[in-house]
Amino acid sequence: MSVRSAAEGDLNGILEVERLSFPIRNQWDVGDFREALKDLFLVFADGGISGFLIASCWEDTKRAVILRIAVHPGHRNRGIATRLIEAAIGTFREMGLREVEIDVEVVKRGAIRLYENVGFRTIRGIPMDENNTMSNENGSFYMMKMEINKP
Numbered sequence: 001m002s003v004r005s006a007a008e009g010d011l012n013g014i015l016e017v018e019r020l021s022f023p024i025r026n027q028w029d030v031g032d033f034r035e036a037l038k039d040l041f042l043v044f045a046d047g048g049i050s051g052f053l054i055a056s057c058w059e060d061t062k063r064a065v066i067l068r069i070a071v072h073p074g075h076r077n078r079g080i081a082t083r084l085i086e087a088a089i090g091t092f093r094e095m096g097l098r099e100v101e102i103d104v105e106v107v108k109r110g111a112i113r114l115y116e117n118v119g120f121r122t123i124r125g126i127p128m129d130e131n132n133t134m135s136n137e138n139g140s141f142y143m144m145k146m147e148i149n150k151p
């Protein structure tokens with residue numbers, strides 16, 4: 001069982017985790033994932049694909065954004081997402097990045113707790129309706145950040 005970089009041959013397993021993890025209207029397609037092979041794209045593989053993480057990294061501004069993370073429902077609550085995030089942070093450190101961001105919908109309480117556990121802090125809430133209310137229903141999200149490699 002290990003975290004490693006994603007390859008073209010993992011895409012079917014990744015698409016299955018995606019299908020089981022996100023509502024159909026939000027799902028990435030195979031083209032989105034193929035494009036993401038140019039980014040930091042990690043999988044947790046234990047025979048099949050149990051989970052994945054995708055992040056964009058900018059060496060000029062020393063920032064990274066975790067764009068997507070998902071774990072197969074049959075493999076959740078065993079620390080796989082935590083392992084994927086820790087591996088990504090290890091890579092960000094090696095690259096000399098200073099800050100990592102992740103955006104999470106307010107409705108995803110479990111994911112928010114997970115990100116807090118690994119060291120992210122909520123920076124601000126982004127309301128998604130004209131009344132500026134942070135609601136579970138309207139897709140409002142929190143911007144969470146973690147500093148790494150503090151000088």
Ligand SMILES: CC(C)(COP(=O)(O)OP(=O)(O)OC[C@H]1O[C@@H](n2cnc3c(N)ncnc32)[C@H](O)[C@@H]1OP(=O)(O)O)[C@@H](O)C(=O)NCCC(=O)NCCS
Nearest residue numbers: 021069070071076077078079080081082104110111113114
């Ligand atoms: C959010 C998501 C990625 C978390 O994946 P996960 O692998 O279950 O996460 P982890 O196991 O690392 O952590 C989740 C919980 O398991 C606990 N855990 C970690 N290691 C554990 C272990 N060895 N044994 C038991 N529990 C463990 C964590 O403490 C955490 O518990 P808590 O939330 O009660 O504090 C997964 O639920 C998912 O794919 N959801 C759908 C897609 C999604 O919402 N993605 C996030 C978009 S922002």
